[in-house]
């Protein structure tokens with residue numbers, strides 16, 4: 001019996017938001033015409049921003065490096081099409097604070113030409129595992145489920161850790177989104193190829209692809225693809241069908257469902273022998289290794305009742321949301337909110353002239369009816385949030401501590417275990433914006449932490465200073481005493497002492 | 513950055529659609545069988561008491577909101593619910609002014625002094641009832657026999673109106689409705705005198721389980737009909753407004769000791785079914801102890817809370833100075849809720865011992 005549980009486990013809580021996948025699940029993945037301008041942020045991943053290696057006026061091929069990885073956890077950024085770098089400047093991006101970020105602005109030349117030097121590997125499974133990892137790293141592949149963690153890190157486990165299971169996250173539990181489902185329906189073989197490469201890099205023999213049962217076509221496609229190549233390799237790949245439940249696509253919950261084990265708090269899945277990759281990441285890994293193609297595009301679900309033509313589109317990174325909306329027939333008049341990502345965890349946009357980044361799985365145009373903002377009432381302690389939380393936190397009390405700035409209480413409340421899945425706020429009858437309070441609370445705790453460290457440093461410094469001053473004072477006293485003693489001695493013993501003391505005194509001076 | 517500056521961008525962007533008004537409406541709906549039964553059993557006076565307490569509660573809420581310059585939340589019906597619940601705990605011929613004092617007290621001192629819905633520590637209806645019981649013991653402990661809405665003994669509407677407002681019947685003569693102790697009162701007094709349970713409830717008193725089940729016995733307006741209350745309670749659980757934790761643990765909290773003592777000495781301690789069907793236990797377990805604001809939010813906390821309510825009820829009924837203890841028990845347990853919440857947090861994901 002391996003690490004996979006014989007019976008699927010249930011994770012605590014969870015919610016059942018209506019899927020709304022019917023809006024776009026029948027839409028085949030379509031390419032998007034080249035936009036006039038691409039805005040490519042240098043920071044699209046978890047970790048340090050990449051450092052620009054191009055300058056204004058450079059012409060680039062599709063796939064050329066724009067930004068190099070900085071530090072251990074970082075990712076490279078590449079030109080999504082061939083053209084000219086017309087600017088490297090701050091540009092608004094999808095970020096909660098409406099921040100700007102350093103971006104390369106590219107004017108496409110219309111040829112969309114890959115750099116001819118980019119070459120793939122014919123037989124990836126004959127590569128050294130480390131070589132696979134380097135290819136993935138150089139291709140700028142990050143987790144495409146939304147977390148955007150650089151993928152190469154999760155393909156190179158520390159030497160003392162054994163990976164028993166590669167878990168492919170094809171759950172797509174966020175309502176509305178259908179990009180992963182379409183990818184599996186249309187490119188199941190590519191997914192399997194990607195998985196084989198990942199298994200090879202990890203030197204792992206077992207893989208489970210977790211798919212929720214509201215995607216029967218994707219399940220069938222993947223099962224067929226698995227069956228078709230089952231005999232080719234020793235490693236076993238299995239499709240596991242999961243009952244629909246949000247947030248099953250969260251790494252921790254998926255692991256719990258499939259293996260029956262929980263990732264210990266503050267540890268990583270690797271610590272219990274599991275690595276999780278998103279299904280779209282598998283395809284990106286395959287493209288990187290087999291074709292040498294860096295990650296320069298992704299599939300985005302454009303949906304919601306507020307868009308005229310829902311679609312699944314293969315979009316170049318850096319394409320502006322505006323252009324995508326226009327390509328999909330524009331927004332309807334009763335539009336209320338445009339969200340980047342899914343409706344449970346996505347980010348509402350202040351403005352739509354922001355670029356699609358590697359982690360953007362959807363663009364939701366929500367009407368007032370789909371997303372109604374009701375005024376916040378004070379918590380009525382109904383406990384629904386407690387029952388819904390997959391992490392078994394007590395959201396109502398955490399929110400209260402955050403709202404009333406009781407940071408001491410908050411720091412004891414396991415706030416940092418919260419995955420911001422939104423289940424609690426989704427069910428709250430009082431419309432308490434719980435997740436908002438958690439984000440606020442996390443920031444407040446972090447800045448308090450920083451301040452405390454600073455204060456500690458200051459205290460240490462001033463302590464040192466005080467010590468030094470005290471020592472100096474002591475020194476002075478001592479000298480005075482010595483002086484007195486000297487004087488006394490002088491009086492007593494006359495000229496004899498006079499010859500010794502100046503030397504000792506100057507020595508003291510130097511020390512002080 | 514202030515907490516409110518980011519509100520509009522926060523995920524999630526969809527909502528399950530639950531709301532406070534929906535909860536209140538559902539609870540009121542679940543109370544309807546018991547409310548209708550109270551009118552059927554006790555006649556027009558019951559309806560008048562219901563109307564007076566509910567109207568007073570709502571009016572108080574409206575005025576408070578006016579004074580504090582806040583939008584009126586009457587639409588959420590929480591004040592109406594408090595009024596109905598209070599009425600259901602009152603004796604069938606409670607004078608109008610007691611109803612008014614109760615309604616005002618419930619909203620003003622039961623809710624607003626704490627800062628409004630969500631901040632109150634005690635169930636407003638129950639704290640008002642406890643206050644009334646202590647302040648007006650006579651009015652709160654006279655138990656006329658059920659006379660029904662129809663039938664020969666039933667009071668006419670005019671008689672009822674006059675009775676509630678003046679204490680006299682419309683015809684001018686003093687109301688001399690036949691009064692008798694509630695089953696719990698009867699047990700309390702007679703067994704207290706050293707007699708047996710059988711002597712207390714049999715004989716002239718002729719306690720009947722069937723009457724207790726349907727509700728045609730004397731007691732507070734809304735507490736007598738076990739079947740109507742259970743119907744509402746099950747509806748609330750099915751609608752997921754309440755969970756099973758509090759009612760089940762509360763029943764267990766009283767029925768387990770009741771069974772043990774009954775087995776030990778059946779002549780002194782009545783059987784568990786008696787405890788279940790009489791007094792305010794079922795009303796309390798489904799509608800009072802489960803009040804969201806004043807009960808724990810964690811499942812374990814709810815179980816301890818419910819068990820405490822049940823156990824305290826048994827203790828007060830059996831050894832206390834009052835024949836009935838549900839209100840006191842719940843109010844006492846309300847006070848433990850902050851502690852219960854604090855010490856019954858579930859084990860956070862990844863923090864279970866077996867994981868570390």
Ligand code: SF4
Nearest residue numbers: 379380382383385428
């Ligand atoms: S769901 Fe909302 S109202 Fe209910 S306890 Fe949680 S925060 Fe309070």
Ligand code: SF4
Nearest residue numbers: 389418419421422424
């Ligand atoms: S957002 Fe955090 S507190 Fe709320 S349900 Fe998800 S994990 Fe629990």
